[in-house]
Amino acid sequence: MTVRVDLVGGGSVVEIRASGQATRREAGWATERARELSQNPSVRAILADCSEAEPQMSPQLSAEMIENFLFALERPLPSAYVMPRGWTDTYLTAVQREIIDLPPHARFFADRDSALAWLSADEPA
Numbered sequence: 117m118t119v120r121v122d123l124v125g126g127g128s129v130v131e132i133r134a135s136g137q138a139t140r141r142e143a144g145w146a147t148e149r150a151r152e153l154s155q156n157p158s159v160r161a162i163l164a165d166c167s168e169a170e171p172q173m174s175p176q177l178s179a180e181m182i183e184n185f186l187f188a189l190e191r192p193l194p195s196a197y198v199m200p201r202g203w204t205d206t207y208l209t210a211v212q213r214e215i216i217d218l219p220p221h222a223r224f225f226a227d228r229d230s231a232l233a234w235l236s237a238d239e240p241a
Contacts, residue, residue, distance in 0.1 A: 121149040129161045129235065130154050130193075135168035143181045147188045154189055161235045162195040165228055171202040178207075179214030186222055195222040196231035 119142050124131045130153045132146050150162060164185070172178045186195060199208060208224065225231040 132164040137170045165198040169200045175210035
């Protein structure tokens with residue numbers, strides 16, 4: 117898997133871009149790097165674009181990786197998760213069922229444009 121974590125949007129959005137098969141180790145590295153970057157007060161949102169990532173075999177594992185990421189952040193930031201293209205509606209439902217407590221500031225999206233539109237709409241005036 118290739119995982120990149122960068123600041124975009126003039127430094128206001130932490131972007132995680134993943135492709136290929138995810139491992140816990142790579143997810144952990146991305147989580148730690150995103151957590152570090154999100155400590156900057158100018159950061160206002162997180163965009164996790166996993167559209168190019170291969171779906172996990174287990175909804176439980178997908179849910180665990182997402183939940184661990186969300187709860188590792190030290191402050192609640194709007195977080196948009198772009199699902200892997202291979203996820204079906206049934207798989208998404210199973211993942212959501214496994215997440216014990218999805219924070220109100222986190223949403224799932226089918227594509228990057230929808231995620232960015234939601235993050236932009238959530239910007240403070």
